Amino acid sequence: MASATSPSLLSPVSPASSPTGSFPSSPPPAIIVSPCAACKILRRRCVDKCVLAPYFPPSEPLKFTIAHRVFGASNIIKLLQELPEAQRADAVNSMVYEANARLRDPVYGCAGAICQLQKQISELQAELAKAQAEILNMQCQNANLVEFICQEMSQNQENCPQDQPNENSPFFFDENILGVAWEPLWT
Ligand SMILES: [Zn+2]
Numbered sequence: 001m002a003s004a005t006s007p008s009l010l011s012p013v014s015p016a017s018s019p020t021g022s023f024p025s026s027p028p029p030a031i032i033v034s035p036c037a038a039c040k041i042l043r044r045r046c047v048d049k050c051v052l053a054p055y056f057p058p059s060e061p062l063k064f065t066i067a068h069r070v071f072g073a074s075n076i077i078k079l080l081q082e083l084p085e086a087q088r089a090d091a092v093n094s095m096v097y098e099a100n101a102r103l104r105d106p107v108y109g110c111a112g113a114i115c116q117l118q119k120q121i122s123e124l125q126a127e128l129a130k131a132q133a134e135i136l137n138m139q140c141q142n143a144n145l146v147e148f149i150c151q152e153m154s155q156n157q158e159n160c161p162q163d164q165p166n167e168n169s170p171f172f173f174d175e176n177i178l179g180v181a182w183e184p185l186w187t
Pocket residue numbers: 035036037038039040045046047050051052053
């Protein structure tokens with residue numbers, strides 16, 4: 001473990017504004033922002049144009065810790081420097097995601113999650129195909145049933161005589177029955 005007083009090899013040696021204030025004519029120093037999470041963890045000075053600072057704010061130290069553990073700081077920096085600025089945030093998110101997956105599943109990492117999701121997709125696709133086949137089958141049955149009912153109805157209409165004399169009159173509630181039934185109520 002290097003002592004805290006020795007300057008890190010990574011930190012650029014530059015005459016930063018000294019705390020003694022030996023240059024009274026110089027403009028007031030810019031607001032001192034805390035070092036970015038990456039520089040804090042790497043124990044180096046966060047320079048003005050720190051490539052990591054926009055993506056690893058001090059409020060989220062875990063983000064860098066995880067990415068650093070899997071990819072290594074130099075690889076992260078190298079990768080970011082090779083990319084246009086517009087793509088760096090996505091790259092960092094991707095690295096952090098991949099690092100998280102790798103820590104959770106050291107053998108397969110992200111590929112494990114992808115395989116699992118693809119398996120889930122194929123299972124759901126099979127289930128969907130089965131359901132669609134069932135729907136088709138039911139629609140066929142429905143159509144057959146409708147056809148059958150139509151045929152039955154047309155046959156019945158042909159067999160049924162149109163004007164049947166109404167011999168069996170339903171008036172069997174004749175006065176006698178009613179009289180017997182109602183008599184006790186009035187006596
Ligand atoms: Zn920094």
